[in-house]
Amino acid sequence: MALPFAAGSAIRRLHGEGVVLLGGGRALLMQLAEPRIARGVAEHSSFRRDRLARLLRTLRPMYAIAFGSREQALAAAASVNRLHESVAGDGYSARDQELLVWVLATLIDTTLVMHESFLPPLDPLIAAAYYEQMQRVGELLGIPCGAMPRDLPAFHGYVAEAVATLEVSPLAQELAAAIFRPRPGPWLGMWPLRQLTAGLLPPRLRAGFDLGWGPGRDRTLDLTASLSRRVLPAVPKRWRGPPAFLLPR
Numbered sequence: 001m002a003l004p005f006a007a008g009s010a011i012r013r014l015h016g017e018g019v020v021l022l023g024g025g026r027a028l029l030m031q032l033a034e035p036r037i038a039r040g041v042a043e044h045s046s047f048r049r050d051r052l053a054r055l056l057r058t059l060r061p062m063y064a065i066a067f068g069s070r071e072q073a074l075a076a077a078a079s080v081n082r083l084h085e086s087v088a089g090d091g092y093s094a095r096d097q098e099l100l101v102w103v104l105a106t107l108i109d110t111t112l113v114m115h116e117s118f119l120p121p122l123d124p125l126i127a128a129a130y131y132e133q134m135q136r137v138g139e140l141l142g143i144p145c146g147a148m149p150r151d152l153p154a155f156h157g158y159v160a161e162a163v164a165t166l167e168v169s170p171l172a173q174e175l176a177a178a179i180f181r182p183r184p185g186p187w188l189g190m191w192p193l194r195q196l197t198a199g200l201l202p203p204r205l206r207a208g209f210d211l212g213w214g215p216g217r218d219r220t221l222d223l224t225a226s227l228s229r230r231v232l233p234a235v236p237k238r239w240r241g242p243p244a245f246l247l248p249r
Contacts, residue, residue, distance in 0.1 A: 010130035011137070014122075015066045018242045019232065020114045024055070025197030027110040029176055030163075031103055033205050036092035038172040044087045044094075059246050062107075065137055068248035076248075077140035084142070101147055102162065104138045109159050113200060118228040128152050168208030176209050196221070 014020065032038045064076035087094035094100075108131060115122050122130075131152045139145055149155040180194040198211035199221040206213060232240055 009133060010126050011066045011133045013126065014111050014115060014130050015063070016237075016241050017115070017119060017232075018240055019118050019228065020111050021059075021242060022118075022193070022196060023110040023114040023200060024059075025179070025193055026113070026200040027106040028179065029172075029197060029201060029209060030106040030110070030205060032172040032175055033163075033166040033168050033208060034099065034102055035167070035169045035172065036096070037099055037103070038169055038175060039089060040087050040092050040094055041175060042171055043089050056246070060248075063242065063246045064248040065140065072248045073140070081142055095142060097143065097147055100138070100141065100143050104134065104141070104143060104148070105155070105159055105162070108134050108155070110200075117200070117225045118232065120229055120233055131155060163202045163204055166205070166208075168205060173209055176211075 032041060061076035061080050065073045068076065084094035092099070111130070112122070112127065128151070135143075135145075135148045138148060149158045180190050180197075194211070195217065198206055198209075198213050199217060201209070201211065
């Protein structure tokens with residue numbers, strides 16, 4: 001597998017927009033809606049003690065794979081795989097193919113939703129190339145070739161079916177509440193992120209996590225997204241990219 005991804009690739013193009021990071025809460029809650037993932041997070045994750053450090057440990061390997069050298073990308077993937085080897089418990093394993101596919105699917109789906117919502121529409125060919133390249137990322141992370149849906153339409157069908165069948169557990173609700181619980185310092189911004197996450201989630205999962213919503217908040221989100229689609233393209237690329245501390249050095 002050729003790595004790193006070529007400059008200008010679909011992955012670099014889509015992940016090079018910093019606004020995509022604001023969808024992280026959506027991706028995480030979609031993952032927690034899978035009860036086995038929720039149990040794994042509850043029993044093995046350190047996010048309750050230090051949410052920021054845990055978030056950085058999740059994001060930095062993904063940006064190393066997308067933007068780093070071949071050596072950086074392979075090292076990042078290897079570190080994720082080593083971590084997953086120790087995450088197992090009653091009825092779940094982080095190396096389970098079905099769970100790996102769902103986690104990657106939430107990241108792909110959220111990236112596409114963020115672009116659709118806050119940036120100009122994607123060329124369908126670029127969206128298809130992004131999906132194909134993310135399947136290659138999945139192979140680095142232990143997902144066998146052919147395990148993901150074959151193309152983007154099939155992928156959207158897979159996500160829709162999963163959303164229609166997943167049941168948000170009480171444990172997942174507890175974890176979500178802990179994630180968005182305000183704390184002194186920089187986490188004072190968790191309330192708006194919680195609102196954004198609620199608005200971006202599929203309605204069925206939003207209800208499952210008991211995240212309040214209504215017409216007023218819906219109009220506010222639509223207005224914000226519309227303004228973003230007009231303003232962000234005019235912002236120089238170097239200012240709207242992901243923060244430097246997430247990128248490989």
